[in-house]
Amino acid sequence: SIPAEQYAQIFKSNNAPIEYKKVPVPKPGPDEVLVNVKYTGVCHTDLHAWKGDWPLAIKPNLIGGHEGAGVVVAVGELVEDVKVGDHAGIKWLNGSCGHCEFCMASDEPLCEKALLSGYTVDGTFQQYAIGKAAHVARIPKGLPLDAVAPILCAGVTVYKALKESQAHAGQTVAIVGAGGGLGSLAVQYAKAMGFRVIAVDSGSEKQDMCLNTLGAEEFVDFAKDDVVAKVKSVTGGLGAHAVILLAVSEKPFQQAAEYCRSRGSVVCVGLPANARISAEVFSLVLRMVNIKGSYVGNRLDTQEAIDFFARGLIKAPFKVGKLSELTQVFKLMEENKIAGRYVLDTSK
Ligand code: 8ID
Ligand code: ZN
Numbered sequence: 001s002i003p004a005e006q007y008a009q010i011f012k013s014n015n016a017p018i019e020y021k022k023v024p025v026p027k028p029g030p031d032e033v034l035v036n037v038k039y040t041g042v043c044h045t046d047l048h049a050w051k052g053d054w055p056l057a058i059k060p061n062l063i064g065g066h067e068g069a070g071v072v073v074a075v076g077e078l079v080e081d082v083k084v085g086d087h088a089g090i091k092w093l094n095g096s097c098g099h100c101e102f103c104m105a106s107d108e109p110l111c112e113k114a115l116l117s118g119y120t121v122d123g124t125f126q127q128y129a130i131g132k133a134a135h136v137a138r139i140p141k142g143l144p145l146d147a148v149a150p151i152l153c154a155g156v157t158v159y160k161a162l163k164e165s166q167a168h169a170g171q172t173v174a175i176v177g178a179g180g181g182l183g184s185l186a187v188q189y190a191k192a193m194g195f196r197v198i199a200v201d202s203g204s205e206k207q208d209m210c211l212n213t214l215g216a217e218e219f220v221d222f223a224k225d226d227v228v229a230k231v232k233s234v235t236g237g238l239g240a241h242a243v244i245l246l247a248v249s250e251k252p253f254q255q256a257a258e259y260c261r262s263r264g265s266v267v268c269v270g271l272p273a274n275a276r277i278s279a280e281v282f283s284l285v286l287r288m289v290n291i292k293g294s295y296v297g298n299r300l301d302t303q304e305a306i307d308f309f310a311r312g313l314i315k316a317p318f319k320v321g322k323l324s325e326l327t328q329v330f331k332l333m334e335e336n337k338i339a340g341r342y343v344l345d346t347s348k
Pocket of ligand 1: 042043044045046048153154157176177178179180181182183200201202222246247248249251252268269270271272294295296297333336338340
């Protein structure tokens with residue numbers, strides 16, 4: 001039975017205190033499902049949303065979160081292919097219009113009417129969350145809901161970015177921000193896709209995780225090393241075939257083209273506040289370097305990313321906390337102290 005009230009983490013507006021309190025359980029509309037979120041990941045996007053880092057307004061009185069894995073407890077009258085009892089995931093793209101040129105081309109993240117979980121609509125920092133049936137991720141039963149939660153944003157996003165890089169098996173990919181939530185999954189997806197990995201981040205805990213747990217071949221410490229020189233030196237002087245930028249800081253965006261190999265790609269994914277990227281035109285042209293953005297993934301990317309996980313190829317470490325501890329997790333994230341991802345148990 002579905003309770004009338006539940007616990008949520010909610011804030012009035014940017015930077016207002018985040019309150020852990022009881023709110024009504026929402027009711028799904030005709031094309032929506034209600035998911036009893038068991039675990040929710042905490043993405044740096046959630047912190048950007050709270051701080052107001054981006055030129056895109058949030059919903060007032062927002063419940064953040066967009067990596068929610070749980071069990072479907074109610075479905076709207078028009079929903080046919082999702083049933084009560086199914087395991088499902090609420091991801092960043094909560095819904096899209098379905099009929100614009102981007103939706104028609106399966107580029108639904110580019111839909112101008114997209115609904116964003118934990119940003120323009122309430123997300124997964126609550127025990128019961130709403131998703132459009134067309135967009136909730138189908139999670140096979142038997143997969144652990146804590147470990148699969150980060151796949152719903154971080155996993156999909158890095159898998160898509162690696163595809164967008166057009167790197168081939170055997171080539172070398174530099175993952176910048178490799179010790180964070182997206183980064184730790186990126187190292188594993190890159191390995192599973194046949195790439196060789198250079199991890200760029202900082203500190204001994206992240207270094208140890210990248211080299212000994214995740215399987216990167218090299219670690220470059222941005223606080224100690226000359227990143228451009230070191231990436232070049234470990235790639236025979238030519239640079240990495242692709243650079244995946246996941247860091248929450250502008251400097252690595254400004255540097256990446258310098259250690260990207262000729263004909264290679266720099267893929268921008270991280271979204272530091274007010275950041276810009278510039279590169280020397282002469283070098284870009286003569287070396288045919290491609291600089292591009294990559295934004296989450298579509299529904300098929302989502303199912304493929306979950307499939308990699310289901311096949312046992314993705315085992316990034318994560319820490320389990322309580323929903324009631326969200327503010328503390330944000331503080332650790334702000335200080336770049338989290339190696340990997342935090343996942344919150346919504347029952348605590
Ligand atoms: O679709 C998208 N494009 C998308 C999807 C999901 C998330 C984009 N994002 C964005 C987030 O909004 C955020 O801006 O990706 C960024 C990374 O999210 P995250 O992985 O959830 O953040 P994190 O766990 O805090 O990891 C960030 C890592 O970057 C490192 C930090 O040490 C941390 O491990 N880092 C920093 I800050 N500066 C660095 C530098 N100069 C750096 N790593 C290398 N070089
Ligand atoms: Zn995210």
